[in-house]
Amino acid sequence: MRPLYVSRTACITRQSVSVNGKELPVSSGDGRFLAAVYRTLGIDYPKFFKMDNLSKLGFLASELLLREDRPRFVPREDCAVICFNRSASLDADTLYQATIGPGEDYFPSPSLFVYTLPNIVTAEIAIRNKLYGETSFYICEAFSAHQLFTTVSHAFADSSIRSALAGWTEYGNEVCEAFLMQIETFPPPETALPFSVEFLTRIKNKL
Amino acid sequence: MGKSSFLRRMEEKNGLAMIVWAGDNIISSLGFTTEENYRAVWSGQSGIRLCDAYRGIPEPFYASQIDRKQLGDRFAALGKRPAGYTPLEQAAILSVAQAADQARTDLSAPDVVFILSTTKGNVHLLDEGERADSPRLYLWHTARLIADYFHNANEPVVVSNACISGACAQIAAMRALASGDYTYAVVIGVDMLSRFIISGFQSLKALAPAPCRPFDAGRQGLNLGEAASTLIYRRAAGEEHPHTVSLVQGAIRNDANHISGPSRTGEGCYLAIRASLEACAADDLAFVCAHGTATAYNDRMEAIALTRAGLNRTPVNSLKGYFGHTLGAAGVLESIISIHALTDETALPTCGFRQGETDYPLHIAERRLRTEKPYCLKILSGFGGCNASLLFKKQKKTDETIVC
Amino acid sequence: MTCTMDELILKLKKEIIDVLNLEDITPEDITDDAPLFGEGLGLDSIDALELIVLMEKNYGIKLKDPSQGRELFRSIRVMADYIQANRTK
Numbered sequence: 001m002r003p004l005y006v007s008r009t010a011c012i013t014r015q016s017v018s019v020n021g022k023e024l025p026v027s028s029g030d031g032r033f034l035a036a037v038y039r040t041l042g043i044d045y046p047k048f049f050k051m052d053n054l055s056k057l058g059f060l061a062s063e064l065l066l067r068e069d070r071p072r073f074v075p076r077e078d079c080a081v082i083c084f085n086r087s088a089s090l091d092a093d094t095l096y097q098a099t100i101g102p103g104e105d106y107f108p109s110p111s112l113f114v115y116t117l118p119n120i121v122t123a124e125i126a127i128r129n130k131l132y133g134e135t136s137f138y139i140c141e142a143f144s145a146h147q148l149f150t151t152v153s154h155a156f157a158d159s160s161i162r163s164a165l166a167g168w169t170e171y172g173n174e175v176c177e178a179f180l181m182q183i184e185t186f187p188p189p190e191t192a193l194p195f196s197v198e199f200l201t202r203i204k205n206k207l
Numbered sequence: 208m209g210k211s212s213f214l215r216r217m218e219e220k221n222g223l224a225m226i227v228w229a230g231d232n233i234i235s236s237l238g239f240t241t242e243e244n245y246r247a248v249w250s251g252q253s254g255i256r257l258c259d260a261y262r263g264i265p266e267p268f269y270a271s272q273i274d275r276k277q278l279g280d281r282f283a284a285l286g287k288r289p290a291g292y293t294p295l296e297q298a299a300i301l302s303v304a305q306a307a308d309q310a311r312t313d314l315s316a317p318d319v320v321f322i323l324s325t326t327k328g329n330v331h332l333l334d335e336g337e338r339a340d341s342p343r344l345y346l347w348h349t350a351r352l353i354a355d356y357f358h359n360a361n362e363p364v365v366v367s368n369a370c371i372s373g374a375c376a377q378i379a380a381m382r383a384l385a386s387g388d389y390t391y392a393v394v395i396g397v398d399m400l401s402r403f404i405i406s407g408f409q410s411l412k413a414l415a416p417a418p419c420r421p422f423d424a425g426r427q428g429l430n431l432g433e434a435a436s437t438l439i440y441r442r443a444a445g446e447e448h449p450h451t452v453s454l455v456q457g458a459i460r461n462d463a464n465h466i467s468g469p470s471r472t473g474e475g476c477y478l479a480i481r482a483s484l485e486a487c488a489a490d491d492l493a494f495v496c497a498h499g500t501a502t503a504y505n506d507r508m509e510a511i512a513l514t515r516a517g518l519n520r521t522p523v524n525s526l527k528g529y530f531g532h533t534l535g536a537a538g539v540l541e542s543i544i545s546i547h548a549l550t551d552e553t554a555l556p557t558c559g560f561r562q563g564e565t566d567y568p569l570h571i572a573e574r575r576l577r578t579e580k581p582y583c584l585k586i587l588s589g590f591g592g593c594n595a596s597l598l599f600k601k602q603k604k605t606d607e608t609i610v611c
Numbered sequence: 612m613t614c615t616m617d618e619l620i621l622k623l624k625k626e627i628i629d630v631l632n633l634e635d636i637t638p639e640d641i642t643d644d645a646p647l648f649g650e651g652l653g654l655d656s657i658d659a660l661e662l663i664v665l666m667e668k669n670y671g672i673k674l675k676d677p678s679q680g681r682e683l684f685r686s687i688r689v690m691a692d693y694i695q696a697n698r699t700k
């Protein structure tokens with residue numbers, strides 16, 4: 001197997017937002033944290049506000065990674081999007097569940113229902129960036145450096161895949177944390193790090 | 208031809224390997240064994256029925272459901288009290304137990320990995336007032352519970368990739384085995400009906416007011432279905448040449464178009480098919496088992512993708528008319544039926560199909576077709592614009608292949 | 612339940628902005644006669660289904676056929692006219 005490198009990282013928690021380890025100041029306006037990050041980044045993508053929290057979180061992490069790319073939005077089949085978390089789409093599930101109450105309270109919401117699948121976050125990233133490669137979503141009890149490393153490494157066995165946006169995107173039960181990496185096969189610039197279990201373990205300890 | 212670039216690359220690292228079929232099971236409305244299910248499909252039976260007054264859902268709908276009484280009885284026969292397990296957990300465990308018997312494998316061994324494919328797991332518990340922090344609602348918990356039942360200590364893998372999950376789980380199995388990390392992979396696909404799922408599909412206006420009619424010009428939507436199915440794969444040394452079916456290639460691609468609507472050009476589906484056809488000539492395909500949900504958009508999208516891939520003359524079927532759309536179980540269940548059809552030298556018919564569309568004509572299998580060709584292709588598409596393909600190959604000596 | 616057409620149109624705009632999460636759009640931004648779909652608000656098929664739910668939940672109007680929506684959601688005014696004539700709550 002070819003060695004893999006992490007060329008960029010993005011991290012979002014309620015306490016901090018950072019790119020390649022550098023913190024980004026976020027001014028939280030009306031208390032909606034993810035909307036505040038969106039405003040801080042100066043993104044113009046109204047669809048963002050239709051997304052569920054998990055998709056918003058993953059989308060913002062991907063924007064942190066890719067926003068300085070020029071040109072942007074170039075269609076490519078060689079980039080995979082692979083995310084992991086603990087609670088799948090449980091946050092969206094409970095919101096949808098509230099629309100199917102008993103008796104008179106039964107008005108199932110189609111726009112909430114479509115987000116009751118965790119892989120929709122990978123789709124939102126793929127749609128925004130025109131990524132036609134593999135999109136996958138895996139669930140683990142907790143951030144697992146070993147499973148993340150093996151799953152993402154194995155995805156590169158697909159001969160078309162040369163790059164991946166991969167990481168941890170968890171939203172629910174008071175937790176809001178995203179750690180996304182851009183992983184590449186080509187020899188890296190000075191700043192890139194080897195993609196390894198050790199690297200992921202260090203990240204896990206920081207989350 | 209015959210070997211995917213993925214397997215070639217893994218061979219460079221780990222030596223020759225084939226990912227071969229080792230055992231399977233299907234639990235659905237059509238029976239509790241693969242044989243019962245295969246025979247039912249072979250003889251044209253459908254498990255889809257009208258469901259009226261389902262847990263306070265105002266509109267009736269058509270769906271296929273596992274017999275709960277039989278499920279409980281058969282689960283109890285394993286020696287555990289059914290009361291401690293949800294119907295989904297019971298079905299998954301029962302399915303794995305039967306597949307393991309067939310594979311004659313000790314699933315507690317350290318070189319066995321469990322891979323679970325499900326879209327919604329125990330989501331019905333939300334309806335029963337379960338709190339959102341209850342472990343029972345988490346998919347990793349369901350997987351852990353199943354693996355624990357079989358005393359397997361490895362961390363189970365859980366794939367939740369909408370309706371293509373069952374294919375993704377097999378691709379994950381293929382990669383885990385080819386990399387040499389494990390010898391056996393137990394792939395489990397399971398989803399059960401609930402108010403949550405039914406109301407959601409109704410809100411999307413995706414359900415048909417009658418039994419579904421995949422690829423038919425008059426199709427009106429899909430039917431939902433319940434299933435638990437298990438496929439056990441084994442890593443075999445290349446020189447063994449086992450007389451069985453192997454999984455040679457698999458690919459996942461995205462439409463990058465819309466979260467719920469399929470691409471108008473069938474982009475992701477086409478790319479996924481193209482990636483699997485790297486390993487086989489279109490002429491060697493016995494059939495394609497399509498996703499064929501019978502919604503207007505899905506079937507048209509697949510017809511476009513298959514036409515683009517040059518497969519408009521290859522026999523195509525959809526199994527949704529027998530089982531309904533079994534969501535996270537579909538990829539596993541439909542692969543099992545296809546594997547058995549391949550060794551049975553048969554392309555199975557598409558239940559509910561009468562007349563095709565004229566603008567993207569396909570060769571939809573209307574009745575059983577005899578075929579000795581060695582490959583079959585399984586394709587799936589799902590919400591989030593995801594698409595997957597799996598390529599299966601049977602070895603030449605069919606007289607010693609798996610029986611069904 | 613009784614309100615003037617102008618009141619209903621304003622109420623409807625607020626409801627649509629809310630239910631479809633049209634951030635940064637105010638009722639003044641939505642022209643009464645402009646098409647709701649296609650260019651403009653950037654609505655899609657899921658939004659159309661959500662508007663069907665809105666009609667039922669807020670006004671007691673059940674559309675028998677989802678394709679009816681295409682006709683009804685041509686503009687806010689068309690929607691409001693239909694609601695005024697058919698509302699049951």
